[in-house]
Amino acid sequence: MLDFIVKRFFQGILVVFLVLTAVFFLMRLSGDPTTLFLPQDASREQIEAFQHQMGLDRPLYVQYGEFMGNAVQGDFGESLRTQQDALQSVLDRLPATFQLAAAALILALVIAIPLGVLSAYYRNSIFDRVAVGLTVIGQAIPTFWMGLLLIFLFAAQLKILPSGGAGTPIHMILPMLTLAFYSTARFTRFTRSAMLDVLQQDFIRTAKASGTPTFPLIMKYALKNSLIPIITLVALDLGELLGGAVITEIVFSWPGVGRLIEQALMTRDFPVVLAGVFIIALIYTVINFLADVIYAYVNPQIRVK
Amino acid sequence: MKKMFFLALLSMMFFVLAACTEETAGGEDSGGEGSGDGGDSKDSIVIGFESDAATLMANTDVNYVTDAQIRNIYEPLIERDIETKDYVPNLAESWENIDELTWRFQLKEGVTFHNGAEFNADAVKFSIDYILDESNQSFYRSRWVDIEEVTVISPYEIEITTSRPFPDLMERITEDLLIMEPGYVEDVGNDTAANEPVGTGPYQFVEWSRDNHLKLEAYDDYWKGEPEIKNVEFRYIPEFSSRLSAFLSGEVDLFKNIPVDSVAEIENDDNSKIGEASSSRINYVALNTFHDGPLQDQKVRQAINYAVDVDSLLENVLNGYGTKITGPLSPVNSGYVETEDYGYDPDKAVELIEEAGYTPEEISLTLETPSGRYPMDNQVAQAIAAQLGEIGIQVDVSVNEWGNHLERIQNREMGDMFILGWGPAFEQQGTIGNLFTEDAPYSSFHDEEIDQEIYDANGTFDPDDRFDAYAELQRKLVEQAVWVPLWQQADLYAVRSDLDFEPRVDERIVIYDMSWE
Numbered sequence: 008m009l010d011f012i013v014k015r016f017f018q019g020i021l022v023v024f025l026v027l028t029a030v031f032f033l034m035r036l037s038g039d040p041t042t043l044f045l046p047q048d049a050s051r052e053q054i055e056a057f058q059h060q061m062g063l064d065r066p067l068y069v070q071y072g073e074f075m076g077n078a079v080q081g082d083f084g085e086s087l088r089t090q091q092d093a094l095q096s097v098l099d100r101l102p103a104t105f106q107l108a109a110a111a112l113i114l115a116l117v118i119a120i121p122l123g124v125l126s127a128y129y130r131n132s133i134f135d136r137v138a139v140g141l142t143v144i145g146q147a148i149p150t151f152w153m154g155l156l157l158i159f160l161f162a163a164q165l166k167i168l169p170s171g172g173a174g175t176p177i178h179m180i181l182p183m184l185t186l187a188f189y190s191t192a193r194f195t196r197f198t199r200s201a202m203l204d205v206l207q208q209d210f211i212r213t214a215k216a217s218g219t220p221t222f223p224l225i226m227k228y229a230l231k232n233s234l235i236p237i238i239t240l241v242a243l244d245l246g247e248l249l250g251g252a253v254i255t256e257i258v259f260s261w262p263g264v265g266r267l268i269e270q271a272l273m274t275r276d277f278p279v280v281l282a283g284v285f286i287i288a289l290i291y292t293v294i295n296f297l298a299d300v301i302y303a304y305v306n307p308q309i310r311v312k
Numbered sequence: 313m314k315k316m317f318f319l320a321l322l323s324m325m326f327f328v329l330a331a332c333t334e335e336t337a338g339g340e341d342s343g344g345e346g347s348g349d350g351g352d353s354k355d356s357i358v359i360g361f362e363s364d365a366a367t368l369m370a371n372t373d374v375n376y377v378t379d380a381q382i383r384n385i386y387e388p389l390i391e392r393d394i395e396t397k398d399y400v401p402n403l404a405e406s407w408e409n410i411d412e413l414t415w416r417f418q419l420k421e422g423v424t425f426h427n428g429a430e431f432n433a434d435a436v437k438f439s440i441d442y443i444l445d446e447s448n449q450s451f452y453r454s455r456w457v458d459i460e461e462v463t464v465i466s467p468y469e470i471e472i473t474t475s476r477p478f479p480d481l482m483e484r485i486t487e488d489l490l491i492m493e494p495g496y497v498e499d500v501g502n503d504t505a506a507n508e509p510v511g512t513g514p515y516q517f518v519e520w521s522r523d524n525h526l527k528l529e530a531y532d533d534y535w536k537g538e539p540e541i542k543n544v545e546f547r548y549i550p551e552f553s554s555r556l557s558a559f560l561s562g563e564v565d566l567f568k569n570i571p572v573d574s575v576a577e578i579e580n581d582d583n584s585k586i587g588e589a590s591s592s593r594i595n596y597v598a599l600n601t602f603h604d605g606p607l608q609d610q611k612v613r614q615a616i617n618y619a620v621d622v623d624s625l626l627e628n629v630l631n632g633y634g635t636k637i638t639g640p641l642s643p644v645n646s647g648y649v650e651t652e653d654y655g656y657d658p659d660k661a662v663e664l665i666e667e668a669g670y671t672p673e674e675i676s677l678t679l680e681t682p683s684g685r686y687p688m689d690n691q692v693a694q695a696i697a698a699q700l701g702e703i704g705i706q707v708d709v710s711v712n713e714w715g716n717h718l719e720r721i722q723n724r725e726m727g728d729m730f731i732l733g734w735g736p737a738f739e740q741q742g743t744i745g746n747l748f749t750e751d752a753p754y755s756s757f758h759d760e761e762i763d764q765e766i767y768d769a770n771g772t773f774d775p776d777d778r779f780d781a782y783a784e785l786q787r788k789l790v791e792q793a794v795w796v797p798l799w800q801q802a803d804l805y806a807v808r809s810d811l812d813f814e815p816r817v818d819e820r821i822v823i824y825d826m827s828w829e
């Protein structure tokens with residue numbers, strides 16, 4: 008077991024390292040930030056002076072070496088735009104992103120699991136068909152459009168909810184709904200099919216035959232057994248919610264990590280992009296690492312492989 | 313049994329929902345109910361912006377969004393009268409030119425900073441030295457490198473010496489320089505001062521939540537008198553549709569940069585109106601003469617000027633929002649003289665191309681444009697391509713990401729033509745001197761004779777001679793058809809109908825001048 012954990016741990020570090028390397032070079036390919044920061048009337052010499060000051064005129068491998076050397080010590084440099092510590096800027100935004108992701112995830116689970124269970128139990132009933140239909144719609148509607156639709160309805164027309172921003176729990180309702188929409192659809196479908204698998208198995212039939220009431224049958228025997236794959240999906244989705252809430256954060260002016268990275272990308276604020284990608288890669292890796300360890304603990308076969 | 317099951321499910325849902333609200337309530341600390349009350353309480357205003365200020369430190373970030381906000385906190389020495397375009401005293405009471413290298417400024421007495429400190433010559437010296445100090449990484453520094461020294465003569469008198477004649481100094485002081493409180497910045501350090509600014513302006517800092525909002529309140533001891541609007545919130549809403557919704561729902565009272573195709577929606581709303589100003593920012597099509605090709609021929613450039621129907625573009629693509637220009641400067645510019653309009657004459661265009669030894673069909677050009685940076689830029693490019701296509705010139709339009717567009721210009725990698733805007737452009741040198749020399753790629757035009765004339769005009773210190781030199785240059789540049797001048801942008805604002813707000817030609821958001829009816 009320890010071997011397995013150590014191996015997975017180093018694999019995780021390798022992943023983060025490779026992600027940072029790829030993003031570092033991709034960012035440099037996208038161009039030089041100088042023209043975006045200096046006034047348009049800056050002269051050639053002034054531009055070169057700025058590039059020199061920022062170290063952008065040095066060979067790429069030197070810049071890369073320096074970046075990695077500092078990054079290992081947790082120093083991603085200062086934002087070119089705000090001159091604040093890049094990593095700190097990202098960490099400052101992390102609670103807002105976490106909050107939204109957690110709320111959306113909980114909401115999605117609260118709706119999706121009962122819905123999936125009922126759909127599977129009443130398979131092919133009208134309830135089931137409506138639920139399946141809704142999940143298809145839920146997965147098909149783009150987040151961007153969904154967000155604008157909700158803003159239009161609840162903020163512009165009904166005027167009962169703020170159109171965006173952060174500050175009170177009320178501000179969270181619309182972005183949470185938007186973000187939860189897709190996950191709910193995904194979880195519902197997954198729960199339904201996992202339940203269907205389990206419900207057809209022999210031990211359920213035996214339990215039913217021995218007179219186990221419906222509720223314990225579903226909760227104790229069926230749902231419990233279909234939870235493991237659902238947990239994996241939830242873990243993956245949490246990573247996605249944390250890193251991929253960019254569009255929701257922009258539409259709802261939510262001051263989170265996704266929006267920060269998007270803005271940094273548009274202004275080529277290299278240090279902030281790299282710090283942001285680092286944090287998201289790290290979260291993703293840690294969640295996956297934990298999922299792997301739990302799996303290995305639950306199922307010894309995985310350890311051997 | 314089924315009932316039991318449903319009850320259990322329901323109670324589970326409630327339990328988790330309760331946990332959810334607890335979580336959401338627990339994590340938030342800022343603000344309280346700052347939003348949604350734009351309607352009734354008429355001593356506050358909420359202004360929407362597409363992005364946050366990069367920093368609240370003065371004299372650091374050259375960026376409209378940053379500048380528009382912090383100018384309500386900090387003040388300049390000199391302002392510009394937006395009607396006459398003259399320099400008018402603000403924190404400086406008067407100024408004089410001792411000689412070509414020396415300037416002296418008399419400062420206003422009795423002005424205090426928000427922390428109570430007195431405004432004086434030390435503050436001016438500190439603010440200019442701040443720009444010049446490389447370690448502060450001010451993006452303004454490149455414009456101020458000709459300053460040699462700033463000397464405090466007396467508490468309310470300051471002298472600036474330049475390393476070479478620098479007639480542009482007045483413009484730099486008006487456009488760039490904002491006065492900071494030296495004692496405060498030295499006490500708390502740059503990092504804190506950049507987050508909690510102290511100035512002499514009509515509004516003082518309350519709270520800044522990055523990417524969320526900036527809140528200010530009226531500074532009661534403001535030397536021009538207490539502001540009418542007491543509480544100000546700048547709210548950051550990156551997505552236009554969200555910004556528009558926030559405005560229409562009454563959460564936001566004012567925001568700038570309405571696309572021309574959204575004007576009707578705002579005009580049709582009972583509580584809203586459109587504010588319009590003819591900006592000093594001009595849009596143009598650059599004709600690249602850095603590479604070999606037909607555009608190096610003056611006649612071909614003139615032909616393109618004849619073949620592009622600017623009036624039609626204005627009317628059909630921009631719905632009339634914009635003011636046509638015919639030369640390198642707009643009438644807002646203090647050095648403007650009227651120049652001849654090429655007008656629309658496709659026959660003349662074909663004639664000129666043939667005189668130059670080409671047929672229109674032989675000429676194939678590229679036209680690059682950003683998308684969304686200037687009003688309808690992409691659509692304008694398509695329409696220009698179609699107009700040139702009518703006389704037989706083939707034009708390929710390509711759209712660049714903004715950063716890439718700028719970089720291609722800067723690295724002189726641009727193809728034949730490109731669309732760009734320039735501004736704020738209030739004086740001649742900032743436009744002509746920066747655009748039509750070999751050093752400056754933003755029009756990608758250069759001609760040795762014109763280079764020399766620009767250089768001479770820049771060095772001319774006497775205001776009348778300078779005006780004449782630039783007037784002559786404007787005529788020459790038009791004759792040379794150095795670019796296709798398009799228009800002054802129309803700045804369009806969404807404004808709450810009972811807000812007294814006059815859009816300014818310099819794009820500034822001066823809340824001190826605003827009031828509720």
